[in-house]
Amino acid sequence: MAAQAPxxxxxxxxxxxxSVLSFATVGFALTAMAGGIHLWGSEDTSSPVRQIALFETKTPAITTPQLKTRLASSNAPARQIAAPVYRPEDTPQPFITDAMIARGETAAPDLGIDYVDGVSRVVRVADNSNTNTPDVAERPTVRINGISVSSGQSWQESRSTLALPHAPVAAVSExxxxGTLPKISDDGRTPAGxxxxxFANTEGRPTVSIILGGLGINRTHTRSxxxxxxxxxxxxxxPGTRDLQGWIDQARAAGHEVLLEVPLEAYELSSGPAHPQSLTTAMQEAxxxxxxxxxxxxxxxxxxxxxxxxxxxxxxxxxxxxxxRLTAARGLAFVEDGSLPRSAMDTVTTDAPLRFRRANFPIDTQPHGGDIQERLLELETLAIDKGSSVGSGFAYPVTIDILKAWTDSLPAKGIVLAPASAATHTRPSATTGRETASIAPQAGGQADMEAVDTTG
Structure with a gap:
């Protein structure tokens, strides 16, 4: 019989x-050690027992510090102190010096304060009959979000005084x-006016105007x-802004005058697609x-x-x-944004009764802080040299932020910020002198060129 292999x-x-043998060995060793400590261990050599808990089982007693006694009566019970009784003879006598007596003064000056039972009471804060009181326009002002707030006025009150009339105005609408279109009123008023x-520039200072475009596309930037x-x-x-009338109403309520952008045919290589409502050169006048x-x-x-x-x-x-011709017939102005190197608009402004102005240049072709500030400095130079300048920009956040600080700095430079409408005119200027923004209103809107300061 063959042997069986193991x-x-x-x-x-x-x-x-x-594993079982290992656990059994370790368990036996630990049990023997614990039993030996329990039988032969000494409590004198053991460490103190410490109890660790997340919360106290009972509130610890707080010992109130003993305050030092400052007055003998500090520990006495509180008592009601009666109000002092004032008598007429307790009223202090007017303060009179020897110098006042020498000048014949027998009483202290009237400070507008009356004493009743020994208590002073202000009876006159200001004298309304004083002709030396500064007018509201002369009060100290501070600019908050581009609005000058006078002393004693709130920002909302100052803004409400700057609001433009609600549109549409019936006299210049039909x-x-x-829909409702602008028109020249029967008495000669125009929507442009x-x-x-x-705006008034009575001192004939250099003026600079800013047109910020592209609004209505981004709600946050438009609101800003x-x-x-x-x-x-x-x-x-x-064009095509959602709730366009609502945005225009808000802008006018804040005091801003408004332009409407008209899409015009661009070259094929121009950036961006053509607007579906663009006016093209292939169209007839109708x-x-x-x-x-x-x-x-x-x-x-x-x-x-x-x-x-x-x-x-x-x-x-x-x-x-x-x-x-169509724009002038509606009594509107036309303002070019200055982004085009050449335009035929100059050839028709003399013949057509159209208020026109071309911006000198865009300020944010390169939307970078340094470039925008350089262009704004060029506008200042043009305003000082020529009397007025107009710049256009897009509603970039960086443009808005820089314009906020820059517009606040203009008064210190002797330059007046003027709305673009004040810089328009009915025909190209033939003078080489200084041309500031309009300084006198007329029935149809801003002043004619004869009213513009060209004194050089």
Missing amino acids: REPSPLRSAIKH RTPV VYARP AIDELPPEVTLSFA QIDARLSALMASASGYFGLTNYQGGRFLRSPESVTHLA
Whole structure:
């Protein structure tokens, strides 16, 4: 019979066996050690018992510190102290010096204070009959979010005084099949004058104007421009803005005059796609009139129009003539943003009764802080040299932030911030002297060129 080969032990069984033996050995050793300490250990050599708990089982007693006795009666019970009784003879006598007696003065000066039962009472704070009281305009002011707040006025009160009339104004509006459109009133008033922000430069100081465009696209940036920039900054709203009339109403309530951006045909290589409501050079005057009327009927309260793109359209004399004629017929102004190197608008402003102004240049072609500040410095130089300057910008956050600080610095430089409407004129200036913004109003809006300071 063949011998049976021995079987190898199972690895699992071996592991279990060794584990049990190990635990048993360690347990026996620990038990023996604990038993030995319990039987032969001494309490004198043991460490004190410490109890660790998250919360105290009972509130610890707080020992009130013993205060030092300052007065003999400090420990006496509290008692009611009767109010002192004042007698007429207790009223202090007027203070009179020898010098006052020598001058014949027998009583102290009247300080507007009366004494009743020994208690002083202010009976006169200010004398309203005093003709030396400074007028509100002469009171100290501080600028908060671009608004000058006088002493004694709140920011809301100061802002409400700057608000422009609610639009539309019936005298310069008419209802048409496409909506409410601006018109020249029967008495000669124009929307360019009625909806413009009032302005006076009686001292003939250099003026600078800022037009901030692209508003209505971003709600946050639009709100920031309306609330934080001075009311003299002109705001222009993009075509197709959602709730355009609501934004214009808010801007005018804050004192800003408003321009409406009109999309014009650009070159194919121009940045950005063409707007679906753009005016093109292929359109006839009737087509331009229909599309322009639809754009103008989208809102009320703007004093003029400004271009959105338009590199191709504004170079076409025929198209520009149609646009200028239609704009002037509605009593509106036209302000170019200064982004186009050439424009045919100059050739039609003399013949058409149109208030016109071209911005000198955009201030944020490169939306960087240093570049914007350099362009603003150029506007200051132009204003000092030529009498007035106009810059345009886009509603970038960096542009708004820089404009807030820059506009506050203009008074110290002797430069006046003027709304763009004050810088428009009915024909190109033929003088080489200084031309500041308008200084006197007229029935149709801002002043004619004859009223502009050209004294050099």
